[in-house]
Each structure stands twice: as C-alpha cells, then as structure tokens.
Amino acid sequence: MVWTKWSYMDHWVTETPQGPQPPSFNRAYMDRYVKQLSALGFTGFDTFFFYLPLYAGMYGGVPGFERFLQDNGFDKITGIFSAYPSATKYTAPHVRETHDRIVADCTNTLRMCEALTGVENFIVMPTSTYYQTEPVTDDTIKVVADLWNRVGKLTLEHGMKTTCHFEFWGAIRTRAQLETFFEYTDPEYVHFFCDTAQHTIAGVDPVQLFRDYRDRCTGFHFKDTKNVDEHEAYRTPPDPELMAPQVTRWFYEMGEGGLVDFPGLMKEIVASGYDGWLTVEHDKAELGGGSYAEATAVAKWYIDNVLAGAQAAAEAELGVAR
Amino acid sequence: MNGGIRWGYAINQWKPQFDDFVRREQHERALKTISIAGFEGVELTYGTGRWEPLGNPQQLAANFGSVTGFGEFVRGCALDAVSSWYWDPAERSMEHLTGPLSPMAEDDLPAMVERARELAGALPELGGSVLVVRPVPGAGDVEPLGDDALGRVAACWDAVGRATAEHGVRTALHVDFLSALRRDHVPALLDRTDPAVVGLALDTGELTAGGIDPLTVISAYGDRIAHVQFKDALAVDEAEEYLQPHAHWTVRVRGGAREIPRWFAEPGADGGLVDFPAVTRALVEAGYSGWIVVESDQSPHPAASALLAGYLVQRELRPLIETEKEAADA
Numbered sequence: 066m067v068w069t070k071w072s073y074m075d076h077w078v079t080e081t082p083q084g085p086q087p088p089s090f091n092r093a094y095m096d097r098y099v100k101q102l103s104a105l106g107f108t109g110f111d112t113f114f115f116y117l118p119l120y121a122g123m124y125g126g127v128p129g130f131e132r133f134l135q136d137n138g139f140d141k142i143t144g145i146f147s148a149y150p151s152a153t154k155y156t157a158p159h160v161r162e163t164h165d166r167i168v169a170d171c172t173n174t175l176r177m178c179e180a181l182t183g184v185e186n187f188i189v190m191p192t193s194t195y196y197q198t199e200p201v202t203d204d205t206i207k208v209v210a211d212l213w214n215r216v217g218k219l220t221l222e223h224g225m226k227t228t229c230h231f232e233f234w235g236a237i238r239t240r241a242q243l244e245t246f247f248e249y250t251d252p253e254y255v256h257f258f259c260d261t262a263q264h265t266i267a268g269v270d271p272v273q274l275f276r277d278y279r280d281r282c283t284g285f286h287f288k289d290t291k292n293v294d295e296h297e298a299y300r301t302p303p304d305p306e307l308m309a310p311q312v313t314r315w316f317y318e319m320g321e322g323g324l325v326d327f328p329g330l331m332k333e334i335v336a337s338g339y340d341g342w343l344t345v346e347h348d349k350a351e352l353g354g355g356s357y358a359e360a361t362a363v364a365k366w367y368i369d370n371v372l373a374g375a376q377a378a379a380e381a382e383l384g385v386a387r
Numbered sequence: 388m389n390g391g392i393r394w395g396y397a398i399n400q401w402k403p404q405f406d407d408f409v410r411r412e413q414h415e416r417a418l419k420t421i422s423i424a425g426f427e428g429v430e431l432t433y434g435t436g437r438w439e440p441l442g443n444p445q446q447l448a449a450n451f452g453s454v455t456g457f458g459e460f461v462r463g464c465a466l467d468a469v470s471s472w473y474w475d476p477a478e479r480s481m482e483h484l485t486g487p488l489s490p491m492a493e494d495d496l497p498a499m500v501e502r503a504r505e506l507a508g509a510l511p512e513l514g515g516s517v518l519v520v521r522p523v524p525g526a527g528d529v530e531p532l533g534d535d536a537l538g539r540v541a542a543c544w545d546a547v548g549r550a551t552a553e554h555g556v557r558t559a560l561h562v563d564f565l566s567a568l569r570r571d572h573v574p575a576l577l578d579r580t581d582p583a584v585v586g587l588a589l590d591t592g593e594l595t596a597g598g599i600d601p602l603t604v605i606s607a608y609g610d611r612i613a614h615v616q617f618k619d620a621l622a623v624d625e626a627e628e629y630l631q632p633h634a635h636w637t638v639r640v641r642g643g644a645r646e647i648p649r650w651f652a653e654p655g656a657d658g659g660l661v662d663f664p665a666v667t668r669a670l671v672e673a674g675y676s677g678w679i680v681v682e683s684d685q686s687p688h689p690a691a692s693a694l695l696a697g698y699l700v701q702r703e704l705r706p707l708i709e710t711e712k713e714a715a716d717a
Contacts, residue, residue, distance in 0.1 A: 080688060093657060101694035104424055104701060138702075320419075359690035362420040369423060370465050 067373055071365075072109025072143045073102050074286060074346035075116060077357045085351060089119040096133075101358055103137040105365040109342050110134050111144035111188070114174040121177070128180045141182035143342050144284060146230070147174055151303070152193035158209045159198045159236060171216050175223045185342065186284050187225040188258050189213065191237055191246065196302045198236035203245060206237060210249035217254025228256035228283045233266035233294055233315075234305040240269050252281055260286040260346070261325045262316050266294050272330050279337045285330075286346040287364070288316050289323030307349070318347040318360040320367035327367070328375035335379040391676030392708055394700055395428030395470035396421040397616070398441065400682065400689045406438045411450070411460075414441065418464035420690045424697030425705075428470035428514070429461065430616075430680045433506065436481040444509040445482045454509045461513065468514025470678040471614060472506045473561065475521040490523060490543040491536050499543060500550045503558070507551035517614045517678060518551050518558050519588045520544070522576065525565040527632040532567050541579035548584030559588035559614035564597035564650070565629045565639060573604075577611055586613025589670075591661045592651045592682070595620035597629070601666050609673030617666075617696075618682040619659030622647045653683035653692040655699040667704050671711040 077098055081090045088098035102110070112120070117127050124130035131142050149156045149167065156170065157163045171187070178184050192198055192209055217227035229246070231237055237246050247257070257278045263286075264271040275282055298309035306315060317323050334343070345368070350360035379385075401417045402408040408417075421429055434442025440450040441457075451457040461469060476488040476499055488495040488502070507518050523532065523540055532540070548558040560576070562568050568576060577587060589612050591601045605612065628634065628643040642648060654663045670679075681700065683692035 079691070097691070097695060100698040101691060104694045104698040106423075356688060356690050358688065358694055359416055359420055362423050362690055362694060363416050366419040366423040366465065 068343060068376055069108060070340075070342045071107055071368060072111050072342045072344045073107045073361065074144075074146070074344050075110065075112035076346055076348045076350075077361075078351050079357065087116075089116055089123070092123045095120075095123055099134060099137050102361070103139070105362060106369070107345070107365070108138065108140045109143035109344070110139055110141075111146060111186070111344055112142065114145055114147045114177075117145070117174070117177040126180075127177050131181050135182075142178075142184055144186035144188050144344070145174060145178060145184055145225070146188045147171060148190035149193055150190055150232075152197040157197070158192050158212050159205050161208050161211070164212045164215065167212060168215055168219065171219060175220060175225070178223070178225070184225050186258065187216075187220040187227045188230050188284065189216070189227060190232060190235060191229045192235045194302070194305075195234055195236050195238065196300050199300070201236045201242060206242060206245045207249050209237065210246055210255070213255045214251050217251065217256075221254060226256050226283050227254060228258040230258040230260050230286070231263060231267075232260075232306075233263045234299040234301075238267040238269075238299060240274075243269070243274070247278060247281065255281075256283040257281040258284045258286070260288065261327070261330065262286070262288040262290040262323075265324050266290050266292060266315060267299070268293055272326060272333055275330065275333055275337070279339065282339065283341060285343050287319055287327060287343060288346045288348075289319050289321060289325045289327075290315055291317060291323050293324070314349060314352040316348050316350075318350065318364040318367075319345070320363050320371065327372060331372050331375040332379040335376055335385060336383055338385075392670070393428060393470070393678050394426050394705070395430050395468075395678050395680040396424070396426040396693055396696070397430040397432070397473070397680050397682040399430075399432040399473070400684060400686045400692060402432075409438050409440060411440070415460075415464060417689070418461060418466055420693050422465040424693045425701045426681070426693075426697065427466060428468040428678060428680070429466055430471045430473060430519070430678075431469055433472060433474040433478055435479060443480075443482060444505055447509070454512050458513045469510065470515050470680055471517035471519050472510060472515065473519040474503070474506055476502065477521070477524055490540045491529070493539060496543055496546060500546050503547040504550045504553070507554040507556035510556050511554055516556055517588075518547075518556050519561045519614055519616075520547070520558060521566070522560040522562065523567045525634050526567040526569060526630050527565070527634045529567050537575050537579060541576055544585050545581050548581060552584045557586055557613040558584060559586045561588035561590055561593075561614075561616070563590065563593040564624055565634045566597075569597045569599070569629060574607075577608065582611060587611045588614040588616060590616040590618065590682075591654075591663070591666055592616070592618035592620045592684070595660050596622065596624055596650050598623050598625065601661065602669050605666070605669045605673050609669075609675065612670070612673070612675055612677075614677060615670065615675065615679045616682050617654050617661075617663060617679055618684060619652045619654050619656050619661050619663075620650060621652055621656070621658050621660070622650055623660070649685045651682070651684040653686060653696040654681060655695065663699065663704060664707055667707055668711060671708055
C-alpha cells in the first residue's frame with residue numbers, strides 16, 4: 066500500500082515584487098504555496114517555530130492556518146522545528162546557565178500549538194555550531210543531553226515528542242558523539258530525527274544510523290547531498306552550510322544523483338515497522354537558479370515513481386503488508 | 388463520451404526565449420513536474436534548429452536517437468503521451484532550409500502539407516492525436532481576409548487535414564487573439580472546411596483576450612471542437628490593438644499601449660477572467676472528447692504555474708467532469 070504520510074518541511078522561497086521571499090510574504094502567496102503542496106499530494110506540514118506568529122496573523126490563529134491546510138487536503142501540522150544554531154549568551158545548549166531561557170522559549174512555542182489537531186514532533190537542533198561549542202567533550206554532550214531531557218519531558222506533557230535533528234556543522238556530528246548523546250538522554254523523552262543529507266555530509270551512514278536507533282526514531286528529512294565534508298567545513302565560522310569555501314551548495318532534492326541511498330532507506334523503514342511521517346526537505350533549492358516548486362515536484366515525483374516501488378518490493382520481499 | 392477527456396500540459400512556458408531550455412535534464416525535470424502535477428500528456432510546440440530539441444521529429448531523433456527514443460523518455464517521466472503538437476507555419480525550418488510558409492499562398496501548399504505530414508507522422512508513435520495549427524497570420528500582418536483569401540486558406544487546411552488524417556491525427560485550427568480570423572472570420576473559414584478532417588482548437592485565454600466568450604464558441608461550434616487549451620486571460624484587447632503590425636511583439640509581448648505585463652496565466656490565477664468550471668461543464672454538455680491541454684503562457688514561474696493548474700484540475704475540474712458524467716448516466 067502506498068505510503069500516505071508524506072509531509073513537507075516549510076523551506077520555500079518564492080519570487081515576490083520585493084524579490085525572493087518566503088511565502089509568508091502575504092496571504093495570497095501563502096495560499097498559492099499550500100495549493101502547490103496540495104497538488105503534489107503532501108498530507109503533513111512541518112514548519113519552523115518562527116513562522117507560527119506569521120501564520121497566526123494571516124489565518125486568525127495557528128489553528129486557523131491548520132484548518133486552511135485541512136481544507137486543502139492536509140491531515141494536520143505534523144512537526145515544529147526549533148533551533149539555536151548560533152550560540153548567544155542567552156541561548157546555548159552547551160551552556161547550562163542558558164537552559165532556563167531555552168525551556169521558556171520552548172514553552173512559548175508549545176503555547177502557540179495549543180488547539181492543533183496533534184503536532185507529533187518537536188524537532189530541535191540539539192546544539193549550536195561546532196566552532197562555538199568546541200572542544201566537544203563527554204561533559205559538553207552531557208550538558209546538552211540534560212537540556213533536551215528537560216525539554217522532552219515538557220513537550221511530552223503537550224503530546225509532542227522532542228526529537229533531535231543533527232547538523233553536519235553541529236557539535237554532535239560523529240558516530241561516537243551521537244552514541245554518547247543517545248546514551249546520556251532518556252529514551253522516553255529524547256528521540257532521533259534522521260536527516261539523510263546532514264548525516265551523509267558528516268560521514269555517518271543514515272541508513273545504518275536508523276537501523277541502530279530505529280526504536281528512538283520519530284521522523285526523517287528525506288534530502289540529498291553530493292558531498293561529504295572532507296575539508297573540515299563543519300568548523301567554518303560563521304555558517305558552514307552557506308559559507309564553506311569548498312562547497313557552495315550542500316543540499317539537493319531526491320532524484321538528482323546524490324549520495325543518499327533512498328531506496329535502501331525505504332527498505333529499512335519497511336523492515337523496521339516504522340509507520341510515522343516521512344518528510345521532504347530541500348533547503349537552498351534556489352541556489353544555481355533553481356525553483357522550490359520544481360524541486361518539490363521532482364522530489365515528490367521520485368517518491369511516487371521510485372520510492373513507492375522500493376517500498377512495494379521491500380514489502381513483498383519481507384512479506385509485510387502496510 | 389465525456390469520460391474521454393484527457394488532461395495534458397503545454398511545455399512551451401518553460402522556454403522563455405530561443406536558447407533557453409535546451410538541456411535534457413531540464414526537459415526531464417519539466418516532464419516530471421507535469422506528471423506529478425496530475426497530467427497525463429504533454430503538448431509540444433514546433434521549433435527549428437539546434438536550440439529546439441523538442442521542436443520537430445528531426446530534432447527529436449538528433450537528441451533522443453529517434454522519435455521512439457523520445458517516446459521512451461516521455462514515458463520514463465511517467466507521462467503517457469505527447470498529446471499534440473502546436474505548429475505555426477510562419478516559423479521557418481532550418482532542417483528544410485525554408486522560410487515562413489503561408490496558408491494563403493498556393494505555392495506554399497505542397498510544403499505545408501509535407502511539413503504537417505512529418506509532424507503528424509511522429510504523433511501516433513508518441514500517443515498523440517492532434518496537430519494544432521495557426522491557421523492565418525496576425526491581423527496586422529496581412530491584408531484583410533476576403534472571400535478569395537479565405538477560400539485559399541480553407542483549401543490549404545483541408546489538404547493538411549487530409550494528410551494528417553492518414554496518420555489518424557486531427558488538424559485543429561487555433562485562433563489566437565491576434566489572429567486575422569478574430570473578427571467574424573472563424574465561421575466563414577470553418578464553414579468552408581471539411582468537418583471530417585479539420586476542427587477547431589478552443590483556447591480559452593486567447594478567445595477571452597480577444598473579447599470572445601469561449602462559452603459562445605462552444606455553443607455554436609461544439610461539434611467542431613477537436614482540441615482544447617485551458618489558459619486564463621488577465622486582460623482584454625478592447626482597443627483592438629491586434630490590428631497593429633507586428634502585434635506579436637508590440638501587443639502580445641510588450642503589452643500594447645497599456646503595457647499589460649501578462650495577457651495570460653494558468654487557469655484559476657488571481658485576476659483571471661475565464662470561468663473554467665463553466666467552460667468545462669459546457670464542454671461536457673457538448674459531448675467533447677479529447678485532450679484538454681492546460682497552458683500558462685508567459686508564466687515567469689513555469690513549475691509553480693503547472694502545480695497551481697494541477698490543483699485546479701485535481702480538486703475541481705476533474706471531479707466536475709465525473710459528476711456531470713454520473714448525472715448523465717443516471
């Protein structure tokens with residue numbers, strides 16, 4: 066049976082009279098954006114915490130925005146992404162003294178999600194940039210783990226799972242660091258969100274990582290990359306994702322000949338019995354003159370025409386029916 | 388039989404000017420976008436030379452090995468067919484070393500028929516069934532069409548229609564808003580052509596921009612409609628600027644005296660003047676069977692336009708056809 070729980074991570078830039086802007090530019094742009102995602106068959110919508118006030122303003126509240134999504138064929142808002150990518154003296158996950166402020170921030174975000182159908186994932190970047198955090202020791206990871214244990218307990222009380230989305234330029238990036246982090250965090254409160262491209266760039270096999278942490282995995286970003294970071298770009302200040310000298314574009318949509326083995330991952334997902342949301346993401350699709358509409362279309366085409374086949378083959382091979 | 392309506396999308400909007408959109412990976416992404424937006428066919432536009440890989444059968448063969456190879460490429464992108472080919476005989480042919488051809492010039496008739504035969508000959512292998520043609524030049528570029536001229540034009544398209552029919556392909560006359568046929572001449576031409584081989588291509592956007600309600604055309608010529616193109620119109624040429632020379636550039640592209648930024652957009656665009664549910668319902672009631680090819684000429688964002696058009700077709704127009712069909716069957 067076809068996988069119906071495909072969501073879209075709210076990374077879209079559109080041309081406006083003021084140049085390239087997110088669709089939150091105004092209500093008409095936002096409506097057109099949602100209609101395009103609807104035409105492609107997405108049924109879940111993940112977004113950033115900082116967009117929630119904008120959507121509330123345009124649609125009479127975040128629940129009003131969710132109702133608009135539902136009027137256009139979506140089930141619900143599925144995930145909220147929260148992050149502190151740049152450490153400040155107020156918010157830095159590796160600095161224990163800032164944790165109260167971060168927890169308060171998360172509480173505010175959770176308040177904005179009240180009365181929604183049921184956001185499942187509270188997705189977080191567990192750390193700030195590597196260069197601001199290093200040296201990354203066991204103690205550093207322990208401090209970070211303590212924060213997300215706190216936040217995880219909090220979000221669970223609101224029905225959401227705190228799930229950690231690791232960046233190739235974050236302070237927890239290697240296989241050993243990931244293992245330490247998972248060891249220090251409570252499986253009940255802290256989960257794993259598998260971004261296929263970020264792990265690949267960091268030299269970690271996302272398929273193996275999912276295989277090993279399937280029990281803690283609550284979601285995926287299906288996005289591709291064509292480069293492994295072989296030049297310690299992850300240490301580049303201020304932003305390795307956009308300003309690394311060796312690689313100008315790290316991320317690509319599925320189906321463009323990148324390094325991630327998506328059919329292999331699909332097979333693992335089927336074998337694991339995971340039945341949650343799968344999410345498409347492709348940040349910076351506009352680099353090189355690309356369009357988000359076309360990138361999203363190509364990714365969804367790949368899902369319907371390649372991954373659906375991989376899923377069916379895996380189900381047949383494993384004798385499972387979804 | 389209304390269940391015979393198939394939805395296609397015109398790829399022309401992806402090519403804003405002559406040396407763009409020439410690489411195969413660009414074609415692949417466009418075709419995949421059209422497919423995933425919910426369309427089953429793609430309409431090609433005739434073109435010539437090295438920068439028109441999809442422009443004619445020779446270029447298909449040069450770029451894809453053969454017409455068959457191109458068909459495999461299209462199906463590999465999960466599209467069923469090339470629905471149709473749009474051909475303006477005024478476009479020269481580098482492959483044949485010919486200049487513009489005119490349906491009003493008897494001397495051009497053999498070449499016109501031969502060119503149409505080549506395009507039509509490739510279509511069945513690609514799953515297509517319609518050659519969409521520009522029947523006459525723009526109003527500002529020819530003398531007003533008298534009886535003699537209309538007679539020559541009708542004879543030309545009858546001859547072309549017979550040639551394409553040999554391949555099972557209908558010839559459909561596409562009257563655009565700059566056409567010399569726009570004012571009063573469509574009936575005069577249609578009445579002189581053979582309904583068995585020559586039909587009408589109904590383009591909602593062109594008719595509306597020309598001040599003609601597509602519903603009246605469906606009402607009057609429903610049985611002659613051999614092809615449909617759905618695009619929206621954002622403005623009407625009320626001042627009849629189409630009568631100016633070189634109106635393709637001065638009016639269509641540059642926007643005329645009012646500097647209209649875009650005459651056309653995807654169906655359902657903000658400010659669009661066409662009532663697509665009404666047109667769809669009228670086509671069903673007229674018993675239309677065949678392709679409806681959606682277009683978004685002049686779109687600066689072709690993929691977004693295709694997805695927005697797909698939204699309208701999936702959520703409104705296709706269900707409307709199903710409802711109408713069920714009501715008719717009940």
